[in-house]
Amino acid sequence: MNTEEILHDLAFHEGLPRKALQAATAQRSEMVASFLKQVEEYLARDEADRMAEAIGATPLFFIFHLFGEWRETAAYRPLARLLRCPAEEVDEIFGDGLTETAHRVMAAVFDGDPQPLYDIILDPKAEEFVRARMCETVAMLVLQGRIPRPEAARFLRDGFTQILPQAECYVWEGWQSAIALLGLVELKQLVKKVFDRGFIHRQWLHFDHFEKGLARGVESPGEPRFPGDSEFTLFGEAIEEFSTWYGFSEKSRRAREQDRQRLWDELDSYDVHEEPVSNPFRHVGRNDTCPCGSGKKFKRCCLQ
Secondary structure (H helix, E strand, C coil): CCHHHHHHHHHHCCCCCHHHHHHHHHCHHHHHHHHHHHHHHHHHCCHHHHHHHHHCCCCHHHHHHHHHHHCCHHHHHHHHHHHCCEHHHHHHHHCCHHHHCHHHHHHHHCCCCCHHHHHHHCCCCECHHHHHHHHHHHHHHHHCCCCCHHHHHHHHHHHHHHCCCCCCCCHHHHHHHHHHHCCCHHHHHHHHHHHHCCCCCCCCCCHHHHHHHHHHHHHCCCCCCCCCCCCCCCCCCHHHHHCCCHHHCHHHHHHHHHHHHHHHHHHHCCCCCCCCCCCCCCCCCCCCECCCCCCCEHHHCCCC
16 A cells, blocks of 8 residues: 555545554555654644544544554654644544543653643643643653652642632642552642542542552552553553454444434335434534443544
């Protein structure tokens, strides 16, 4: 496959584009420049044009993860800028990757300077789940010896007053998680204040959960919470990683086809001669759970 074919397949292939991912890796030296160009050209567009591409079809999801697989440090800063795009935009591009893999990819491409990670965390306009995961990226890099522990501790301490909003927001969940992962006992009282002020919703977490995580961070820093836990490991081989995702499975593809067919059959059952045409999905928002029962957002399921 040539570069154009690879980019097309990464953007439009339904399911996991194995051949394109394999071809990109086989031609890695040429593809790095092409992929970086794709990211930079995307970022150079105005917000409306970017959003249109994100909603349509883009290879950026797989480009992001291939850079992680390749440990491509040249991609670190462009990807950090990409993650600071508006929340709806990055959600369209990355979907579940925002919470599942973004932190692992950014740790994998880290170039030695934590400032781009700090910039994401401190940007109140950035997507809150991304900000939370970048806090954990900082902790991962400390545990790998790639960011000095005192430097990270200083940033997390200062974050108590510098992170916005000073109100309920998921970024605070990532902040407390990073402190627990690093066993920063000296910051425990600051974390208690964050819980007391309601910055972390009780449905997300309780302070005693933090205390257990902190004790684990002190006693077994960097150790997985249970056998096989890869949440805080560097992103691995893309095909192997995504092969475990239900959304890329054959079962998921068949289920989507069946659900689409069922919903279209329901639409066809309306008799336009007897009653006005109505849209059965008119009350379903793009970000609502899909009425087909898949558990996915409407925009990522039957709306497609």
